[in-house]
Amino acid sequence: MxxxxxxxxxxxxxxxxxxxxxxxxxxxxxxxxxxxxxxxxxxxxxxxxxxxxxxxxxxxxxxxxxxxxxxxxxxxxxxxxxxxxxxxxxxxxxRDKESLFQELIRAMLTPLVGTIEALGEAELPLPALADRIVELFVREVYETRRKDVIRLMISEGRRFPKLAEFYYREVLERIISAVRSLLRRAAARGEVPEGLAEFPQIIAAPGLVAIIWSGLFERFEPLDVRKMMKTHVELLFAPRRAT
Amino acid sequence: MxxxxxxxxxxxxxxxxxxxxxxxxxxxxxxxxxxxxxxxxxxxxxxxxxxxxxxxxxxxxxxxxxxxxxxxxxxxxxxxxxxxxxxxxxxxxxRDKESLFQELIRAMLTPLVGTIEALGEAELPLPALADRIVELFVREVYETRRKDVIRLMISEGRRFPKLAEFYYREVLERIISAVRSLLRRAAARGEVPEGLAEFPQIIAAPGLVAIIWSGLFERFEPLDVRKMMKTHVELLFAPRRAT
DNA sequence: CTAGATAATGACTGACCGGTCAGTCATAGT
DNA sequence: ACTATGACTGACCGGTCAGTCATTATCTAG
Structure with missing residues (x-):
C-alpha cells in the first residue's frame, strides 16, 4: 500500500x-x-x-x-x-479473491525485510540492540496494520500453501538468517549465550503471542507488549554467571 | 473425546x-x-x-x-x-455447526487445566521444573491432537467471541495464574528473575510459535520443538550475575 | 467537439452448503 | 413374536456469494 x-x-x-x-x-x-x-x-x-x-x-x-x-x-x-x-x-x-489476498500480504510484509536486515548490519552495543529490537517490532508491526496482516497470515496461511511458501522464502527466511548472524556475532563476543543463535524464533515469540492475544483476549486482560518484549530480551541478553 | x-x-x-x-x-x-x-x-x-x-x-x-x-x-x-x-x-x-466447534474445543482443552495446576503445586527444584514444563508441553500438547485444537483456537477464535471468553475464563486464566504463582514463589527464593512472573505468557511463547510453525513452514524448515523450548527455559532460568 | 478507447458498473447466474423433516428400520421391552 | 420407540437417513429448500458480462460512464487524442 x-x-x-x-x-x-x-x-x-x-x-x-x-x-x-x-x-x-x-x-x-x-x-x-x-x-x-x-x-x-x-x-x-x-x-x-x-x-x-x-x-x-x-x-x-x-x-x-x-x-x-x-x-x-x-x-x-x-x-x-x-x-x-x-x-x-x-x-x-x-484475478480473483485469492490473489487479492496474496497481494495484500505481499505488499504489506515484504518491506519489513530491508528494515530488519539493516538492523543486522549496524553493530550496536547490546542494551541498545535490545531497545531497537523492541521498538522496531512495536512501531513497525504492532502499532501498524501489519499486525493484522500477520494475524491473517497465521490464521489463514495453512490453506494457502503457495502463499506460505512465498512468505517463507521472501520474508521469514531472510529475517531469520539476518537475526541469526547477528546473534552469532554477539555470541562470539560472549555477549549472548550460544544456544540462542540456533533459534532466532525465540526472540520474536512474545511478539507473536502479543499479536494473537490482542485479537482474542485483549478485552479481558490487556497486555503491555512493549514491557513484555523488553522483559523478555533483557532476560535473554542479561549477563549470566559462568556455569 | x-x-x-x-x-x-x-x-x-x-x-x-x-x-x-x-x-x-x-x-x-x-x-x-x-x-x-x-x-x-x-x-x-x-x-x-x-x-x-x-x-x-x-x-x-x-x-x-x-x-x-x-x-x-x-x-x-x-x-x-x-x-x-x-x-x-x-x-x-x-445444535449447529458452531456449537459442534465449541464442543470440540471445550472437550479437548479443559483437561489441561488440572494437569498444569498440579505442576504448580509440586515444589520442584528449578532444573527439574524446567524439564517438566518442556515435557508436559511436548507430550500433552505438541504430540497430540490438542496441537490442532489450539491452532484452531488461534485461527478462528477471533470470530467466536463467546468461545474466546469461555476459553479465557475456563482455561487460560487458570493456567496463567497457576504459572504466575509458581514463578512468584521461585522469584521469592531468588531462583528466577522478578520480571518473569509478570508475564507467564513468555514461558509458553515458543510453544505457540512451534504450533504455528508446524502448520505453515515445517516442510521448508523442520523445527525441533523440544530443543527450542529447552533452550528457552534454560536461558530464562539460568543463574545470572547480580547487576 | 467528437469518436474511439478505456474504465467502471451492478444485475445476473450457477454452484454450493447449512439446516430441516418425513420417512425408515434396528433395537428394546413385553 | 410383536409392537413401540427413537436413532438415523438423505433429498430437499432457501439463502448466499464468487465471478461474469452487457451496458453505461469517463477520458483523451485529434
Whole structure:
C-alpha cells in the first residue's frame, strides 16, 4: 500500500463504515459510492494516479474485511462497498479473491525485510540492540496494520500453501538468517549465550503471542507488549554467571 | 473425546478416507457407511455406548475437517462422511455447526487445566521444573491432537467471541495464574528473575510459535520443538550475575 | 467537439452448503 | 413374536456469494 494514499483511504473508510442492512436500495447506495469516490479521487487526478489509488483502496478495504470476517466469510461485495467501488472493479485489478489476498500480504510484509536486515548490519552495543529490537517490532508491526496482516497470515496461511511458501522464502527466511548472524556475532563476543543463535524464533515469540492475544483476549486482560518484549530480551541478553 | 474410542475412530477414518466425486450414487455411499458403522460399533454394543462413540466419531471427524479446511470452508457433509454417519445425525448430537466447534474445543482443552495446576503445586527444584514444563508441553500438547485444537483456537477464535471468553475464563486464566504463582514463589527464593512472573505468557511463547510453525513452514524448515523450548527455559532460568 | 478507447458498473447466474423433516428400520421391552 | 420407540437417513429448500458480462460512464487524442 503506497504511503501517499493512506490518508485518502482512511477518509474513505470513515465514509463507508456505517453498516447497512443488505437491502437492495440501489439509489441510496449509488449516492454513497459517489460521495466516497469524490473524496477519494479528485477529478483532476491523472489516470495512472487514480488507478494506483483504487488499487490501494481495494487492498485496504480487503484487509479490513478479511481481518474481521476471515478470508472465507468475507464478502467481495463488502470489500467493494468499503472501497467505494463496484464489485466488478475488483476483478479489473485482481484475478480473483485469492490473489487479492496474496497481494495484500505481499505488499504489506515484504518491506519489513530491508528494515530488519539493516538492523543486522549496524553493530550496536547490546542494551541498545535490545531497545531497537523492541521498538522496531512495536512501531513497525504492532502499532501498524501489519499486525493484522500477520494475524491473517497465521490464521489463514495453512490453506494457502503457495502463499506460505512465498512468505517463507521472501520474508521469514531472510529475517531469520539476518537475526541469526547477528546473534552469532554477539555470541562470539560472549555477549549472548550460544544456544540462542540456533533459534532466532525465540526472540520474536512474545511478539507473536502479543499479536494473537490482542485479537482474542485483549478485552479481558490487556497486555503491555512493549514491557513484555523488553522483559523478555533483557532476560535473554542479561549477563549470566559462568556455569 | 473418550480414550476408549480413539482406535475405533482411527479405523473409521481409514475406511472413509478415500475422496469421492460428489455424484449422487446413494447405493455406493450407503454401503460405505454401513461398512464403517460395522467396523466402528459391534452389533452387541448397547445403545448408550454406541451413542457415546458416535459423538466421539463426529468430534474427531470435525477436528480433521476444521483443521484442514478451516471452520467456514469445512463442509458438514464431509464431517458426516468421515464419521460414517449421515449429515442429519450430526444435528442429533449438536445444535449447529458452531456449537459442534465449541464442543470440540471445550472437550479437548479443559483437561489441561488440572494437569498444569498440579505442576504448580509440586515444589520442584528449578532444573527439574524446567524439564517438566518442556515435557508436559511436548507430550500433552505438541504430540497430540490438542496441537490442532489450539491452532484452531488461534485461527478462528477471533470470530467466536463467546468461545474466546469461555476459553479465557475456563482455561487460560487458570493456567496463567497457576504459572504466575509458581514463578512468584521461585522469584521469592531468588531462583528466577522478578520480571518473569509478570508475564507467564513468555514461558509458553515458543510453544505457540512451534504450533504455528508446524502448520505453515515445517516442510521448508523442520523445527525441533523440544530443543527450542529447552533452550528457552534454560536461558530464562539460568543463574545470572547480580547487576 | 467528437469518436474511439478505456474504465467502471451492478444485475445476473450457477454452484454450493447449512439446516430441516418425513420417512425408515434396528433395537428394546413385553 | 410383536409392537413401540427413537436413532438415523438423505433429498430437499432457501439463502448466499464468487465471478461474469452487457451496458453505461469517463477520458483523451485529434
Amino acid at each position: 503506497t504511503d501517499r494514499s493512506v490518508i485518502v483511504v482512511a477518509i474513505m473508510l470513515r465514509l463507508s463504515r456505517s453498516r447497512k442492512t443488505p437491502t437492495r436500495r440501489a439509489s441510496r447506495r449509488k449516492r454513497a459510492v459517489e460521495a466516497a469516490r469524490a473524496a477519494a479521487v479528485p477529478a483532476s487526478a491523472s489516470r495512472k494516479v487514480r488507478t494506483a489509488e483504487r488499487r490501494d483502496a481495494i487492498l485496504s478495504a480487503a484487509l479490513d474485511e478479511f481481518s474481521t470476517r476471515g478470508f472465507e466469510a468475507a464478502r467481495l461485495d463488502d470489500v467493494a462497498r468499503r472501497a467505494g467501488v463496484a464489485k466488478g472493479t475488483i476483478y479489473l485489478y485482481f | 473418550t480414550d476408549r474410542s480413539v482406535i475405533v475412530v482411527a479405523i473409521m477414518l481409514r475406511l472413509s478416507r478415500s475422496r469421492k466425486t460428489p455424484t449422487r450414487r446413494a447405493s455406493r455411499r450407503k454401503r460405505a457407511v454401513e461398512a464403517a458403522r460395522a467396523a466402528a460399533v459391534p452389533a452387541s454394543a448397547s445403545r448408550k455406548v454406541r451413542t457415546a462413540e458416535r459423538r466421539d466419531a463426529i468430534l474427531s471427524a470435525a477436528l480433521d475437517e476444521f483443521s484442514t479446511r478451516g471452520f467456514e470452508a469445512a463442509r458438514l457433509d464431509d464431517v458426516a462422511r468421515r464419521a460414517g454417519v449421515a449429515k442429519g445425525t450430526i444435528y442429533l448430537y449438536f
